[in-house]
Amino acid sequence: MQTITVGPARIREAVTMREAIDAVRAGFRDLAAGEFEMPTRTALRDGQFLVMSAHHRATASAMIKTLSLNFARTPAITGTVVWTETGRVDGLVADAGAVTTLRTGAAVGVATDLLAPADAGCLTLIGAGAQAPDQVRAVHAVRPLRELTVVATDPRRAEKLAEALAPELPGTQLRTATDAEAAVAEADIVCCATNTSDPLFSASALPARVHVNAIGSFRPTMRELPDELLAHSTVVIDELDAILAESGEILHALEAGALTRHDLTELGTALTTPDAPRSERTVFKSVGVAMQDWAIARLLADKFLA
Structure with a gap:
């Protein structure tokens, strides 16, 4: 028996964003079908340490991820993803930072492919x-981007990110901005990836037809989206128990009466009813669930374990 260790660079080389999206999409379908044993994750020190686990019944495989979060350091996410399967003697340990960003992007790719207008291309x-x-790579994989605006309070960070992504986005017009309210006005897709505790923009700032992904907040005290947007949108979530435990924007909207639980549709369920009626505005809210990490770990296991 041996344990294979896979670092960030090897993960990136081994798994494309399209592969990740396809794997996570299949995982959400299996989650909806009851194929996973998946406890709500354990959060310690107000979310600075997280432990997540998932068991996929059909393959008798399991994944456990432990990580620490510190937005004041680089990298902000550190930890390990451990994969085991009853049919394989060897095990796999992967870098949690690379797996987490890849699987979070992949979930956004799945949701954007399902919910965003077919002609959307301005992110x-x-x-x-x-x-x-x-986030950008995933959206671009399912809705090739004509325009990308990166918004950050520090202009240098926005410019650095835009420059880093430019080689991957040939033909895409790139801009940077510091005012989120103004920057969302012409978008047909918006991705929110911040750790704010206050909504990033007002609902009135958005176009009438838009898809919004929100993945940054993962504690009840964090909130990226306003109640008004959630109240007048089709709202799709990753998993209900996780959302009710951790999503500040959903909890706030429920308490304010802007939403009810019946207004929330899990992504796995939405994938089984792709033609269901939806409003012009759609929202995907994700706090991240262990199944997504399992999906990426399984890809890695298939590539690196005999």
């Missing part, structure tokens, strides 16, 4: 941290 990304690049 406003709010946030320029560790999660931001894979």
Whole structure:
């Protein structure tokens, strides 16, 4: 028996964003079908340490991720993803930072492919941290981008991210901005990847037809989206128990009466009803669930374990 260790560079070389999106999409379908045993994650020190686990019944495989979060350091996400399967003797340990950003992007790719207008191609990304690049890559994989605006309170961070992504986005018009309210006005897709505790923009700032992804907030005290947007949008979430435990914007909207639980549709369920009626504005809210990490870990296991 041996354990294979896979670092960030090898993860990036081994798994394309399109592969990640396809794997996470299949995972959400299996989650909806009851194929996973997946406890709500353990959060310690107000979310600075997280432990997540998932068991996929059909393959008798399991994944455990432990990580620490510190937005004041680089990298902000550190930890390990451990993969085991009853049919394989060897195990796999992967870098949690690379797996987390890749699987979070992939979930956004799945949701954007399902919910965004077919002709969408103008993305406003709010946030320029560790999660931001894979948000762009995932959206671009399912809706080739004509325009990208990167919004950050520090203009240098926005410019640095735009420059880093430019080689991957030939033909895409790149801009940077510091005013989120103004930057979302012409977007048909918006991605929010911040750790704010206050909404990033007002609902009135958005176009009438827009898809919004919000992945930054993962604690009840964090909130990227306003109640008014959630009240007048089709709202899709990753998993109900996780959302009710951790999503500040959903909890705030429920308490304010802007939403009810019946207004929330899990992504796995939405994938089984792709033609269901939706409003002109759609929202995907994700706090991240262990199944997504399992999906990426399984890809890595298939590539690196005999």
